[in-house]
Amino acid sequence: MLVLNIVNLFLKGEHMKNVILILFSFIALIAIFSTVPVTAKSAIKKSSKKIIVIDPGHQQYANIDVEQIGPGALKTKYKVTDGTHSPYTNKKESNLTLEASKMLGNTLKKRGYKVIYTRTKQNVNISNRERANIANKSKADIFLRIHADGSIDKKEKGFSILTPSSKNPYISKSINKKSLVISNEIIQKIEKNKKIKDIKGIIYRDNLSGANWSKVPGVLIELGYMTNKEEDKKLADPLYIKSLTNSIADGIDQYIKKK
Numbered sequence: 001m002l003v004l005n006i007v008n009l010f011l012k013g014e015h016m017k018n019v020i021l022i023l024f025s026f027i028a029l030i031a032i033f034s035t036v037p038v039t040a041k042s043a044i045k046k047s048s049k050k051i052i053v054i055d056p057g058h059q060q061y062a063n064i065d066v067e068q069i070g071p072g073a074l075k076t077k078y079k080v081t082d083g084t085h086s087p088y089t090n091k092k093e094s095n096l097t098l099e100a101s102k103m104l105g106n107t108l109k110k111r112g113y114k115v116i117y118t119r120t121k122q123n124v125n126i127s128n129r130e131r132a133n134i135a136n137k138s139k140a141d142i143f144l145r146i147h148a149d150g151s152i153d154k155k156e157k158g159f160s161i162l163t164p165s166s167k168n169p170y171i172s173k174s175i176n177k178k179s180l181v182i183s184n185e186i187i188q189k190i191e192k193n194k195k196i197k198d199i200k201g202i203i204y205r206d207n208l209s210g211a212n213w214s215k216v217p218g219v220l221i222e223l224g225y226m227t228n229k230e231e232d233k234k235l236a237d238p239l240y241i242k243s244l245t246n247s248i249a250d251g252i253d254q255y256i257k258k259k
């Protein structure tokens with residue numbers, strides 16, 4: 001029809017401006033139609049990426065206002081604390097968790113995951129419940145909380161994963177089971193890593209606000225003890241953290257593959 005219109009206009013001897021206008025509309029229409037499938041394709045590709053929300057534990061300063069430890073809970077806890085620290089170097093847990101989280105996030109991005117952080121800097125004020133909400137709103141496939149341990153007993157050391165027990169009253173049975181599967185997959189990869197000598201394993205905990213407010217599967221990883229001199233030294237080595245985070249990413253791959 002357009003071609004016929006153009007020919008007719010020529011025949012009628014109308015002004016060239018009309019012809020150019022029609023030609024431009026024609027080109028614009030082709031341009032619009034040719035871009036639609038590309039946009040749709042990339043949207044599909046983006047939405048198929050698995051989403052990992054990483055929560056670098058703690059923050060620069062504690063917020064000692066309280067919040068319920070889970071939906072309907074009578075117990076409350078501080079909104080967020082500033083964590084442990086190394087008595088040898090004075091490094092804060094919140095610094096270590098941020099470094100390790102970024103390393104893990106970069107590895108996961110390279111492996112094709114969409115990574116969302118609850119925080120990317122020290123000076124924030126985000127409660128543990130709010131961190132869980134970030135994971136919930138993002139519809140995360142996995143909510144990974146990264147922490148390091150501290151103890152009065154300086155001999156205490158080892159990597160561990162905190163996961164909800166089967167009796168946890170705040171989360172659904174399905175989220176509970178999936179969280180345990182994630183814990184198992186990660187611990188198996190950690191056990192195969194020859195660099196990691198001290199492993200405490202999986203520990204059941206039901207008093208963690210960040211886990212209890214979560215509507216997506218998740219685990220809390222304790223990288224090791226900053227209060228143990230030998231382990232603190234390892235945790236300060238980027239190569240050791242890289243090795244740890246690679247094993248964590250391997251565990252995540254394994255869980256996603258089987259899902």
Ligand SMILES: [Zn+2]
Pocket residue numbers: 057058083084093147148149
């Ligand atoms: Zn912590």
